[in-house]
Amino acid sequence: MTDLTWLIPALPLAGFLILVVAGKRLGEPLAGWLATLMVAGSFAASVIVWLGLRGSDGGPHHVFTQTLFTWLPAGGFSVDVGFLVDPLSMTMCLFVTGTAALIHLYSVGYMHGDPRFSKFFVYLNLFVFSMLMLVLGDNLLLTFLGWEGVGTCSYLLISFWHEKEANASAGKKAFVTNRIGDWGFMVAMFLSFAALGSIKYTDLNAGAGGLATATATGIAVLLFVGAVGKSAQLPLMVWLPDAMAGPTPVSALIHAATMVTAGVYLMTRINPVLSAASPWVATMIAVVGAVTALFAATIAVAQNDIKKVLAYSTVSQLGYMFLAVGSGAYVAAIFHMITHAFFKALLFLGSGSVIHGMHDEQDMRRMGGLRKLMPVTAITFIVGWLAIAGVPPFAGFWSKDEILLSAWNKGGVGYVLWAIGLITAVLTAYYMSRQVFLTFFGEPRWKKVGVREGGEGEQSAEAVETEQGGGPDEPVLEHADAEHGEEVHPHESPWTMTVPLVLLAIASIFAGVVNLPFTGRVQTLQNWLEPVVGAGEVHVDVATGVKIGLAVLATIGSLIGIAAGVQLYLRRRFEDRPADPEILERGWYYDQAITDFAGGPGREGFDGVAWTDAHVVDGAVNGVGWLVRVAGGGLRRLQTGYVRSYALGIALGAIILVAAITIRSSVL
Amino acid sequence: MEAAVFAVCAVIVLSGALGVVLSRNPVHSALSLVGTLFGVAVLFIVQDANFLAAVQVIVYAGAIVVLFLFVIMLLGVDRTDDIETEPLVAQRPLAILAGIALGGGLIAVLVGSTITGVRGSGATLKADTPDVEQIGRLLFTSYLFPFEITSVLLVIAVVGAVLLARARPGDQIDEEEPVAELRAEPAPLDEEEEVDA
């Protein structure tokens, strides 16, 4: 059954190719159904392969490799296209294909009426293919292929409505920021090949123990640089909020559930190398994760665009996952990745449903009271809210709790990180509550806006200014024209959009079952992932009483956050704008700082480099040419054209010869 | 006896050479050359190279110098040359320096080095046999190939000379070509003049 592994990426690839050729002809909605079918087939194949792996196919260690063909035979360096089927990759495949299938279904409804309907699914299928190659590849280069592929599709999909320059810029920003991380990935590949002669995971992980600490540290740090870029951690997180310019299904699939988790996957995959590296690497990863989590959470508190809140929330949750990786709790990281995929995708799709129902309105200050008008969306959104806030028994509680526990277990700086994580959890609960209350409860503020067609009404427009652009404050609007002056009639979305919402909601409720922390048998995920991460996993060594205490503390924190949200946003009126300090709204001016740096000292640096290139490098090259020319010009004077001076030269040569002979013979 | 002949001939040869170099009139140079050639021919005879002496006189003095004189007369360069001017910078001093150095060096090499006694051709020069026979024998055995090639060379030379000296139509002074100095009374050349090569 595991022989069917190749089907998993092949089906989306087939979908991509068919749609490239015949997409326009198939048109709406057939192109969408075809794409969804392909991804659903991929999910089915994943299930079959997973069942085979659980059975006897993989042997006791549950590892199975399938090599398709040799991709790059280059003398001493040979790369095969091969798939590494083991518990980790199958877990990733399952939830990637599952959420992708649901989001494809959702997109059929969401992208209804878009002139480039089929092209959207072309990119989506290509993305799923790339992601699966990333996850299933058995060597670093194949993963890198998928890594770059998802980056490209991310760029293509973010700037899907590229008529608006802001969207195109957001796509470019994502691509360029990712590239910085990719540099780290590539150098790590080179290092791995130089140290071990191979870039296959099996070789890398088996040989990790034998690596010099410096080499292992180098590889681990460089791969982490790549992960920082792809998973939007500090300092490369700037692209993710801007990426909200893409259509909502894109945000759900790529920037919540799958692509951004690639960094966490990579770190988990190479956990033996991480263990072989210097201890400060793991601490650094944990610190970066925790600080990013807190940083993003503080910004999310003051955002007014419904998607921006979720974007910063994603950055924050990814920080949690890296905190877990740094604390040696790979299982917790993967667990949180799975649960986060479910509830974040749910939240994004729900927000998309809201946006769709509100006729492309994205500013939460103009929403309110929608729960009666969009009941399914509201209920599923609330489920997602409770999950992310960490309220038991929803899925988010279990996974987040495990991460906090592992941070506590790390000791030393781990206690500080645990405190940061706890504060972030409180903030998470608070801003998510704020979002829910602003959107679904309270007074319907969209009726107040009134007529905005024609010229801008000065007063109302001033209060709720919509600027184009990519900063954290400005709502990056999806569609080309979002200023509908007409009256808004919010309505529930079609079944293609609500069915995925319901399914994801169910998953968000019950996904915690996968790894309940009680007894050994119930910890299914931990047992399942044991062969992959067992060696690197740091086992929690905390008394049960402390565990329960920490869990209770986390729950109390969540409830405090929710209560704060209730107090500020449910009971009060909107005009008070109780807690939106400008500095948070502007994202601690981080984006602004980058722009200023690039424009100011950065520019000076670039100009300096350009000057050096033009004068020093080119100067050297041109200098050689100048030298040759001058020398040639000097030597040219020997060619007088007069035969007699040439004859003189010959005579002088003859004299030299004679002199040489004389000297030689007299010496002899 | 030989010493006296050598001394006289040496004087003739060198004075002839100096005459060639230093004469203003090219005809005088040609005549000095004849003197040098005769001196060398006598020196050949003294060294028992009778055949070569005869060939030297016949070919060199008799044909080549005559040819020179023909050309001198034909082209009208018998007027005195402008020997004083030297357009090239430092040519004269450098030439004299080179001459001294070259001469000194050659004499040093030739006189100073020891003669190894190794023969080139392996054919002994017998004093009693006439050298014509000896040369002939060698020419038609060891040196047959060069001999034949030389005849080909002579044919080529003849053909080349005829082609070069052919009168072409429209042969006249080219206006744009820079000439050192245009003579006051130029010698216009007619097309019908034949040149005996």
Place this chain on the structure above:
Amino acid sequence: MIVAADTVAVDWYLALGALLFTVGAVGLLIRRNPLVMFMCVELMLNAVNLTFVSLARELGDVGGQVVVFFVLVVAAAEVVVGLGIIVSILRRRPGATADDMSLLRG
């Protein structure tokens, strides 16, 4: 040193040849008239011939004289062609000297 016997030492002949060669070389460098320059070349060839004959007698080798023979033949051919060239040049430019043909200056 001149020997009292009937022969002159070969060194004298060689020295004479060297001097003759030098005079010819200097003449070639100094004179501008192409014909006179050609005559200086002939001087140099004669010097070489003298050297060959002297060494032929010294070594008892006929090959030296054969070489002189060939030099004579080639010199004759060379003079023919050279004078043909000079004639064709001087026909166009009657007063030309060696310095006037400097079209190949760099």
